[in-house]
Amino acid sequence: MSTNTSRLFEFDISYIAATMLLLYVIFLLLSVLQGYPVAGIVSSLQRVTFLVAVYGLAVLALNLHWGYAGLFNIGVAGFMAVGVYTSVMLTAPMGASPPGLGLPLPVGILGGMLAAALVGLVAGLPALRLRSDYLAIMTVAVSEIIRFTYKSNTFSQFTGGAGGFGSIPPGPIRRLFLQDASSIISEPTAIGAFVFDFMQFPMLDGFSLGRPVTLNIFSTLLIVAVLALVYAFLVRAVNSPYGRVLKSIREDEIAAKSLGKNTNRFKLKTFMLGCALMGLAGIMWYGAVGQSSVYPNTFKPELTFYIFIALIIGGAGSNTGSVLGGALFAGLLFEAPPRVATILSDVLGVTQTPDTIIAALGPVASGQFVPLLGFFLDNMSQLRFIFVGVLLIYLVQRRPDGLLGHRSEVAAATDLSARPSRSNGGDRDE
Numbered sequence: 001m002s003t004n005t006s007r008l009f010e011f012d013i014s015y016i017a018a019t020m021l022l023l024y025v026i027f028l029l030l031s032v033l034q035g036y037p038v039a040g041i042v043s044s045l046q047r048v049t050f051l052v053a054v055y056g057l058a059v060l061a062l063n064l065h066w067g068y069a070g071l072f073n074i075g076v077a078g079f080m081a082v083g084v085y086t087s088v089m090l091t092a093p094m095g096a097s098p099p100g101l102g103l104p105l106p107v108g109i110l111g112g113m114l115a116a117a118l119v120g121l122v123a124g125l126p127a128l129r130l131r132s133d134y135l136a137i138m139t140v141a142v143s144e145i146i147r148f149t150y151k152s153n154t155f156s157q158f159t160g161g162a163g164g165f166g167s168i169p170p171g172p173i174r175r176l177f178l179q180d181a182s183s184i185i186s187e188p189t190a191i192g193a194f195v196f197d198f199m200q201f202p203m204l205d206g207f208s209l210g211r212p213v214t215l216n217i218f219s220t221l222l223i224v225a226v227l228a229l230v231y232a233f234l235v236r237a238v239n240s241p242y243g244r245v246l247k248s249i250r251e252d253e254i255a256a257k258s259l260g261k262n263t264n265r266f267k268l269k270t271f272m273l274g275c276a277l278m279g280l281a282g283i284m285w286y287g288a289v290g291q292s293s294v295y296p297n298t299f300k301p302e303l304t305f306y307i308f309i310a311l312i313i314g315g316a317g318s319n320t321g322s323v324l325g326g327a328l329f330a331g332l333l334f335e336a337p338p339r340v341a342t343i344l345s346d347v348l349g350v351t352q353t354p355d356t357i358i359a360a361l362g363p364v365a366s367g368q369f370v371p372l373l374g375f376f377l378d379n380m381s382q383l384r385f386i387f388v389g390v391l392l393i394y395l396v397q398r399r400p401d402g403l404l405g406h407r408s409e410v411a412a413a414t415d416l417s418a419r420p421s422r423s424n425g426g427d428r429d430e
Contacts, residue, residue: 012320019324023048023331030339034346043213046220048331053223054285055326058307060230060319061277067316067405068238069270070250072132075123076278076307077299078143079116083279084286084294085150087112088165089158098160109283116279117272119146124271128264140301151296164295223284227323230277234319246270250317306334309388312395315405324403333388341380353378 027048031041058076065071091108092100103111119142127138150159160166237243248256249263256263286294306329314325344350353374354360360375376383395402 015320016323016327019327020049020052023052023327026331026336027339030336030343033343034339039213043216046213046216048335050216050220050223051330051335052323052327053220053227054281055307055310055330056227056323057223057230057281057284058278059310059314059322059326060227060234061274061281062307062311063316063319063322064234064238064270064274064277066311067318067322068243068246068250069267069274070132070253071128071267071271071274072136073139073271073274074136074301074304074308075139075141075143077301077303078139078146079120079275079278080282080285080303081143081146081150081296081299082119082282083112083116083276084282085112085159086115086279087283088294092165098156098158098165109280112283113276113279116282117276120272120275121268124268128267128271140304143299143301143304147296147299159296162296164293164298166293166295226280226284230280231319231323238319242266247317309333309392312392312402315402318402318404321402321404329388333384333391337380337384337387341377345374345377348373350374350377 024045027044028041031044036044058080062073062076065073087105087108089098089100090103090111091105092098093102094100123139123142127135130138149155150164151162153161155161156163238246245256245261245266248259248261249266253263282299286298307326310325310329311322312325313328314321314323350370350373352371354371357375360372363369363371
């Protein structure tokens, strides 16, 4: 990695750290205003970190497709579903309902990523020769085929059908905290109980985070570690000769072919790698590490659109922008609005919450605006996506490259636009 690239990497890390600090300050204030206890505040910050990490993973995978290779994949949710379903089916005990193979979690993670990559191979072989709009139609169709396959009763004995996996069996991370502290000597895995007891913080007069919060913290730290590894891997990959070929394909595929590059092979490899990372994001998000249940309808097309929105905010073609876009979307656009609405309802003493917009607009004619305000605050979980739409319109008009998409990355190994100055011995006009 060159000196300039290293400096840029260090700057990007500090950029991400500053964004996370801003989010922590915002949600700390929101938690205090809502009157959360210390354990509730910690849980609130943990949830924000979790959402940022899983959105960051998914957006990084999509950025590899769209930002670097120019592959218009809008079937992200489907490949996430393949990853998490395969992982759960491999790791669930044989006596569970639906039954699994009872394999270790690392095997389940690798199996889920491999399955997503293979589905990407099957889908990509006939489709990567299509134009971007046709590729988009094909990928969203594949995503829906996957969702309805998992939802079908035909395979319900393996996938759970529409009910999915309502209770994912605890993986190693959870099992660490299901032990009793008295068994720490006889049971090596009871080290989690020791950690849990340490998190009681007895010096704070009996304060305890509680076992669920402690478990969520350690699970989230694991996902953050995975995000850091994927981010470092992709930064290294896109600055390698492989990454430069991808950028050349994105800019001008015909020119890349004229230089002897097998563009179809590069696109297929990239498509498979991106699908594998999408499967990993699904495993971290909804699998044995993140949530405790998974359902087919979780992977509707709107999940893909959320991830695309985060990529647009951060800027396509930038790994750092992908993480920042995921953080800002998850924190400020997805998680914060309902919290702010709850605080405003309490502060303003809004008790009238009409069920329909008609019932809310009726009293406005007589000068009563409280019902309308109550309607908006009560439906903030749905209305927040209006804010997202307004933001997208603004970005398309004012900043189409996103936050960091303006930082162009040349496909050549060196910047050919640089010219030696006269002070450095450059050619002089005679």
